Amino acid sequence: MSARDHILRRVRTALDGVSPAVEVPPAPRAPDRGDLVALFVERVEDYRAVVTRCAADEVEQVVRDVVGAARVVVPPSLGIAVDDAVGDEGFTATELDGFAAVVTRARVGIAETGTIVLDHTPDQGRRAITLVPDLHVCVVDASQVVADVPDAIALLDPARPLTWISGPSATSDIELDRVEGVHGPRTLHVVLVG
Amino acid sequence: MSGAFVGMPAFPTAARAALGDTQLRRNLAHATRTIRDKRAKVVAEVEDWEELRLAGAGVKEAALRDLATHLETLEASLVGAGATVHWARDAAEACAIVAEVTKAHGADEVVKVKSMATAEIGLNEALEAEGIAAWETDLAELIVQLGDDLPSHILVPAIHRNRAEIREVFRRRMGDVGRPAPDDLTDEPAVLAGAAREHLREKFLRAKVAISGANFAVADTGTLVVVESEGNGRMCLTLPEVLISVVGIEKVVATWADLDPLLRLLPRSSTGERMNPYTSTWSGVTPGDGPQEVHVVLLDNGRTRALADDVGRQALRCIRCSACLNVCPVYERVGGHAYGSVYPGPIGAILNPLLHGVSDEQTASLPYASSLCGACFEVCPVRIDIPSVLVDQRAAVVDSHRGDRVPKPEALAMRAAAWTFSDSRRLAWAERASGLAGRVISRLSRTTLPGGRAAAGRLPGPAAGWTGARDLPVPPEESFREWWARTDGGRK
Ligand code: SF4
Numbered sequence: 001m002s003a004r005d006h007i008l009r010r011v012r013t014a015l016d017g018v019s020p021a022v023e024v025p026p027a028p029r030a031p032d033r034g035d036l037v038a039l040f041v042e043r044v045e046d047y048r049a050v051v052t053r054c055a056a057d058e059v060e061q062v063v064r065d066v067v068g069a070a071r072v073v074v075p076p077s078l079g080i081a082v083d084d085a086v087g088d089e090g091f092t093a094t095e096l097d098g099f100a101a102v103v104t105r106a107r108v109g110i111a112e113t114g115t116i117v118l119d120h121t122p123d124q125g126r127r128a129i130t131l132v133p134d135l136h137v138c139v140v141d142a143s144q145v146v147a148d149v150p151d152a153i154a155l156l157d158p159a160r161p162l163t164w165i166s167g168p169s170a171t172s173d174i175e176l177d178r179v180e181g182v183h184g185p186r187t188l189h190v191v192l193v194g
Numbered sequence: 195m196s197g198a199f200v201g202m203p204a205f206p207t208a209a210r211a212a213l214g215d216t217q218l219r220r221n222l223a224h225a226t227r228t229i230r231d232k233r234a235k236v237v238a239e240v241e242d243w244e245e246l247r248l249a250g251a252g253v254k255e256a257a258l259r260d261l262a263t264h265l266e267t268l269e270a271s272l273v274g275a276g277a278t279v280h281w282a283r284d285a286a287e288a289c290a291i292v293a294e295v296t297k298a299h300g301a302d303e304v305v306k307v308k309s310m311a312t313a314e315i316g317l318n319e320a321l322e323a324e325g326i327a328a329w330e331t332d333l334a335e336l337i338v339q340l341g342d343d344l345p346s347h348i349l350v351p352a353i354h355r356n357r358a359e360i361r362e363v364f365r366r367r368m369g370d371v372g373r374p375a376p377d378d379l380t381d382e383p384a385v386l387a388g389a390a391r392e393h394l395r396e397k398f399l400r401a402k403v404a405i406s407g408a409n410f411a412v413a414d415t416g417t418l419v420v421v422e423s424e425g426n427g428r429m430c431l432t433l434p435e436v437l438i439s440v441v442g443i444e445k446v447v448a449t450w451a452d453l454d455p456l457l458r459l460l461p462r463s464s465t466g467e468r469m470n471p472y473t474s475t476w477s478g479v480t481p482g483d484g485p486q487e488v489h490v491v492l493l494d495n496g497r498t499r500a501l502a503d504d505v506g507r508q509a510l511r512c513i514r515c516s517a518c519l520n521v522c523p524v525y526e527r528v529g530g531h532a533y534g535s536v537y538p539g540p541i542g543a544i545l546n547p548l549l550h551g552v553s554d555e556q557t558a559s560l561p562y563a564s565s566l567c568g569a570c571f572e573v574c575p576v577r578i579d580i581p582s583v584l585v586d587q588r589a590a591v592v593d594s595h596r597g598d599r600v601p602k603p604e605a606l607a608m609r610a611a612a613w614t615f616s617d618s619r620r621l622a623w624a625e626r627a628s629g630l631a632g633r634v635i636s637r638l639s640r641t642t643l644p645g646g647r648a649a650a651g652r653l654p655g656p657a658a659g660w661t662g663a664r665d666l667p668v669p670p671e672e673s674f675r676e677w678w679a680r681t682d683g684g685r686k
Contacts, residue, residue, distance in 0.1 A: 004281040004350045007443065007494045014502035016447065020260035024252035027455040028242035045506075059224055061310065083216050090482070093433045106614035114467035126483035127474075131425065145268040150454045158415040158450045159275070161480050164473035173334035173350055174383040175221075176228050179304045182333060184425025184472060186371070 030148050034109040035135055036064050040145045041192060043114025047167020048180055056096060056193055059139060063103055066137050070100035073133060075125025078103060088129050096132035100168065102185075103137040104130055107160040107162075109145040109154045109192075115166045116140055117152055136185040138165075142194035202557035208532035216401035218354050222529050224450040226352045226383050226520045228671070232466025233517060233573070237521045240462070253576040254511035257413075258501065264413040264446045265492065271416030275478025277488040282440075284495050289320035291491050292405065292438050296326055299436055301403045305394075307331035307420065307427040308408025310348065310514055311440045311493055313536040317405070328405070329371075329425035333390050340367040344528030346538065348516040349464055354529060368393050394426065404430035404485070409440045409513065410456060411490075414449050417477045421460060421470050421536045429473050436484035442493050444501075444510035456513060458566030463515040505546040505586040511576040512541055520571035524563055533560060540570035544583040561587035566672060567612040625673035632669035641665055 003007070013184045033039050039053050046148030054062045060081055072085040073096065082103050106121040116138055130136055146152055156162055180186060212218060237243050243336065256266055269279045282288035291672030304321065306328050318328040318339075321334055323488050329630055330339045334352040338345050341363040352360070361381040368375045373393045379385060399663040406427070411579040422425050431437060447453065479488050500506050519525045519539030531536035534556050537545045543560040552558040552661040589667035595602055601609075613622045636648040643649045672680075680686070 002281070003283045003287060007281050007492070007498065008262050008265065008284055010494065010498035011265065011443070011501060011681075014498050015261065016257065018504075020256075020263075021258050022252060022256040022258050025245065025248045026247035027458070031241060037587055046468075047471070048212065097395070097399060108467075114470045117523040120480075120483060127428070128484075131428050131432055147459050152453060153454050153457075158412065158417045158475065159477055161477075161484060162473075162475045164469070164475075166467070166469040166471050166568075168471070169423065170471050171333045171424045173332075173337070173352055174360055174386055176225055176350065176353075177383040179387045182271045182391055182424035182426065183398070185430050190567055 008020050013067055027150065029150070030112055033111065033147065036145050036147055037142045037192070040109050040111040040114060041131075043107075043111065044167070044190050046114060046117075047170075047188075049114075049118075049167045049193060051190045052193045057083050057191055059191060062191050063137060063139070066191070067101045067103065067135070070135060071098065072101045073099040074103050074104060075105075075123060075129065077122040078079045078105065079123060088125050091129075092134060093128060096128055099133045101135040101137060102129050102133045104140070106138050106140045106144065108155055109140045110147075110149060111145055112148040113166060115149075115164050118158060118163045118165065119156060119160045120163070121160070127163060130163065131184060134181075134185055135187045135189065136165075137191060139191045139193060142192060195231075196600050202234040202604045203534070204299050205391070205532055205534070205563045206559060208378075208534060209563070212528040212532045215460060218529055219355070221354055221356060222526055225309065225347070225350060226526045229349070229466055229520045231263055233463060233520070234467050235465075236462045236468055239468075242460075243307045245574055246455055246459060246575050247579070249510060250459045250513075250575055252332040253455055254576050255446055256511070257452070258507060258510055261443065261446065261449075261501065264448055265443060266398050267448075268411055268416060268442045268446055269492075271412075271414060272490055273416075275416045277416065277478040277490050282491050282495070285315035286320075288440055288444045288491050289317055290316050290470055290587060291322045291489075292317060293321055295327060295436065295438055295489055296403050297324070298319070299402055301326070301401075303397075304399065304403045304405050305329050305397055305401040305430050306335075306405045306436065307407075307422065307430040308335050308351075308538060309440060311407045311442050312405060313345070315440070315495060317440070327371075329394070329401075331394050331398070331430060332422075333424060333426075334389060336453075337363060338393070340364065340371070344531055344535065347519060348538070349519075351530075354531070357383060357386065364389055364393075394501050396505065398426075398429040398433055401430075401434045403436045403438065404434040404614070406430055406437065406439045406443055408439050409460070410447055410453060411441050411445045412448075412453065412521075417450065417475050419453065419457075419459075421473050423471045428472055428474055430439040430486050430638050431476065433547065434485055436487045436489070437490040438491065440493055442489045442495075443497050444512075460513055460515055463513075463573065463575040471582055471642065472640055487606055499551070500545070500548035502587070503548055503586075505542050506544065506572055506583050508578050509541070509548055509580075509583060511542050511578055512545065513576055514541075514576055517573040517575065519567040521573050523565060523567060523569070528563075529659060533563065535560075536637040540564060540580045544580055544587055547584075547587045547590065552587070552594050558594070561585075561591060564583055583648070609680060622675065625675060628669040629676070632671045636668045636671075643667055653684045 074085040105123040106116045168188045337352040347353045364375040407611040409421045525539040533542045641649040648668040
């Protein structure tokens with residue numbers, strides 16, 4: 001018997017006479033927190049990420065100021081002009097290591113947890129470009145901010161690869177001292193539009 | 195390999211050694227207290243935490259009760275999304291599959307993101323025997339691996355090491371396996387983390403094959419989920435060409451929406467954060483993005499044994515948050531090594547016997563590594579009633595000795611008690627004997643309990659194990675029945 005059939009048979013035998021009917025209570029919803037965008041900003045900052053709020057016509061200027069002279073890679077259809085930025089042409093990991101910054105958009109922002117979620121569509125690019133450079137500038141529209149995790153799950157397409165980001169990478173592995181920045185971008189700068 | 199550290203002594207012996215290490219006890223007390231406090235703070239933020247726990251427990255329990263169906267659905271979804279699915283009955287089969295896939299790509303090294311399942315099956319050692327180097331990329335796992343050490347906590351495996359020791363390990367060992375630590379390495383945590391970043395980046399950029407586990411596997415969409423902090427997980431899941439994920443069959447949930455309570459429960463219970471820095475999800479292969487060859491190894495290794503146990507089945511709901519370790523008064527004092535397994539603490543004390551049975555002395559000692567205080571059940575995000583399972587596993591240990599030719603002292607004592615209590619004349623005789631013993635012992639005893647009653651010190655023989663750490667009250671000189679007969683129930 002194949003390992004597959006063996007395991008499935010063992011599972012069925014183990015559960016012989018056990019009713020599969022389980023009452024699953026619905027997960028509760030967090031109470032109304034008022035101004036979601038303000039909460040989102042507060043919670044993102046809590047992770048020691050940087051947040052800049054601006055109007056739609058200021059985005060380009062804000063991004064320019066944030067990236068400065070860094071060598072920047074951008075996804076195929078960012079829709080924001082970034083001076084001297086190089087569009088991703090399927091760079092290897094080693095080539096990406098030569099970029100200091102990346103600018104992307106996001107799919108949703110979650111206020112309750114201060115999380116941004118990327119679904120890696122063309123305005124965010126493939127996963128590698130938001131991972132290797134040390135500075136990630138992420139432009140989130142205020143209209144993309146939802147209240148809590150269940151709202152985000154309902155919006156997101158599981159067929160796409162997703163990256164949920166809550167602050168810069170961090171570790172507490174050495175005497176539980178929190179250190180920001182291990183392997184992912186050491187700086188996360190969220191530009192909140194609107 | 196069964197996930198137990200080879201040659202570990204039974205819990206009481208290992209615990210005694212750990213208790214003698216004051217540095218270890220200090221590190222542990224600090225760590226468990228810090229994480230406990232953080233968790234309490236973010237859990238208090240969620241008004242309906244109890245309802246959320248019920249939902250999380252429900253989602254996992256429902257998946258387990260119909261596991262065969264969900265596994266078949268998961269397999270079909272994964273294959274539909276371009277992944278290759280393998281099934282492994284035990285550790286050896288799982289390790290062989292991983293080695294074979296790795297060799298098929300001509301790779302002699304793999305990068306790994308921390309995974310309990312691969313630690314459980316002893317994958318690193320198995321790959322090493324095949325000439326494949328497995329690099330741990332989680333900072334704590336790197337410290338453990340470079341120091342030829344054993345992990346001592348699910349969440350922070352190097353909790354028993356302080357910064358000076360970590361600096362030493364990095365300076366001594368990094369150069370042997372790759373980019374050496376810089377000469378000016380200090381023991382600042384940020385500097386040490388920086389050294390790990392440089393050391394590992396070289397490995398991430400060149401690795402062809404990566405190995406992961408998964409926190410959850412969604413049946414209806416074929417999605418795997420990895421929850422992490424450092425970004426090493428993203429590196430492993432994104433950069434290499436080939437990704438092999440070893441997933442215990444109990445990680446399955448039925449639907450994408452089922453992730454909701456779990457993704458809210460896990461970070462708050464685990465690291466005490468509203469959300470962990472990075473969560474990655476992927477469903478098979480995405481053309482042009484990430485690994486173009488994706489393998490999933492579905493692992494049994496004792497899980498179907500646990501599934502068949504009506505009381506113990508709930509242990510398979512575990513989402514490995516480690517909250518139960520941090521609140522456990524036993525874990526807090528002895529640390530993870532004494533449990534002799536990759537699964538320490540309260541969950542380890544039930545999971546190891548459930549997965550592998552209680553036939554060896556080491557595993558059989560684990561259900562006793564608890565005071566049954568119940569703190570673990572209270573914090574468990576998926577409401578595993580650990581104390582009840584512990585008691586049930588103790589019964590399993592006792593049952594496993596029923597056929598022994600030389601019975602254990604407890605078994606003899608219990609048989610004698612049953613014989614005595616079943617006959618009133620025998621009981622009266624026993625009470626007189628006990629009163630006599632009481633008079634003798636209280637005359638010899640040098641200890642008194644609060645309240646003034648005399649206590650027996652350390653008794654010889656089979657009772658030594660019990661009285662070595664406890665004061666046994668001296669038996670009263672007169673039994674209740676004797677007192678009643680003498681005073682006519684207090685009227686005389
Ligand atoms: S048993 Fe519960 S508290 Fe312990 S690690 Fe598992 S999920 Fe967490």
